[in-house]
Amino acid sequence: MSTSTAPTSSDASDLRVGVIGLGFAGTTHLDAFTALPGATVVALSGQEPARLAELAESRGVPETYADWEDLVARDDLDIVSIGVPNALHHPIAVAALRSGKHVFCEKPLATTADLAAEMVEAATAADRVLEVAYNHRRRADVAYLARYLAEEPIGRVYHSRASWLRRQGVPGIDSWFTNKAAAGGGPLIDLGSHVLDIALSLLGEPRVTHVSAVAYNELGRAGRGGSSGGGPVSSRSTHAFDVEDFASALLRFEDGGSLHLEASWASYSKAHEDISVELLGSEGGVRLHVDNYNTEGTVTIYRDVAGAPTIERPAVQVPAGHHQSVIAEFLDTIRAGETAGGELRFAGHHGEYALHRSRVIDAAYASAAAGHELEVPA
Ligand SMILES: NC(=O)c1ccc[n+]([C@@H]2O[C@H](COP(=O)([O-])OP(=O)(O)OC[C@H]3O[C@@H](n4cnc5c(N)ncnc54)[C@H](O)[C@@H]3O)[C@@H](O)[C@H]2O)c1
8 A cells, every 4th residue: 555745846757765774774875865865655565654754755765665575566666775674676677677676785695596596587687777786895995905806915815804893793682683484593694694795706706616614503592692781682582593693604716815714793702893804915915804894094004115014094084975876876777777788777876796696695504504615516
């Protein structure tokens, strides 16, 4: 059922957007599309009626829907933007793509690689853009490192480390995040997918061929490590808490390189929230280290100058708003494709790179369950 509020002004050439989800992700999408030129949010969906009404009113969105199906059924939308629990990404994206809409989807692409592959197939068949909110790679410090590596190569990068570790941060009581069916996994798919994305993009997208992983749940299920101070996360939840709270994986690349990937929602290790991506090259090394969301001093460069080891910390400021950057790129991709012509105008933008991340994470969970290294399907 739809509810109307006052219509907003929109240019006829604007891309018409429907946003689904009212939590952190949906609100961030809504604000990013609203702030960017050339797009107008004309529909909003979510299951919290008061918040739905408040967001529609304050952002001037004319139509609202409780259920995503009613929003996707509209035939006047160019874009559907998905900010809902992971298990809903697949049905919403496939329905939207099959009805000719471009899709902006939160990470991870889906709860499993098979479902992610179906989304990429739907995007390819319809030749619509499927972009995923791997927003952290658009951070100013990650962009700085990408430029630095292009201009000042560090030799052969043989090993890297990528981790997102929380001392205390199992998502809240009653949250879908801790349920395998709703989320697909714990911190590895939730936080690890972001640092995996940063590392693979900085490394130039090497193909991951093998993974050996372990996954544990020693704290969360015992009621420790909750984000609001550590109440009994599992016993009060309406969802089964059946995902890991810590995972660690060694990935091997086709080019002989390797990556150690680690993610935790709770562990007695770091002080609070600790994000790190480190590349070890034969002629230098670089590190991104975000300690409790600090916004400067996050980049370190290690080299030898005249035979002596040096450490450089360039002054890079990290403004907020990297979701807006990825959405701006998404809109540019659509506009460029609309004018390009050709058979598959959006080739390369059908979610392929996000599918590879899903395959790696899937294989990591399977490896942890099997207790040995596994191949990552191509
Ligand atoms: N990229 C990032 O930095 C980032 C940060 C947080 C979350 N996320 C991702 O965003 C997604 C959502 O996370 P969140 O924290 O915003 O979740 P949330 O639980 O806060 O919000 C989920 C929203 O989905 C809506 N929803 C659920 N079922 C629905 C239905 N049938 N029809 C319409 N709406 C429905 C709910 O009403 C709610 O508004 C997840 O995939 C998560 O991994 C990404």
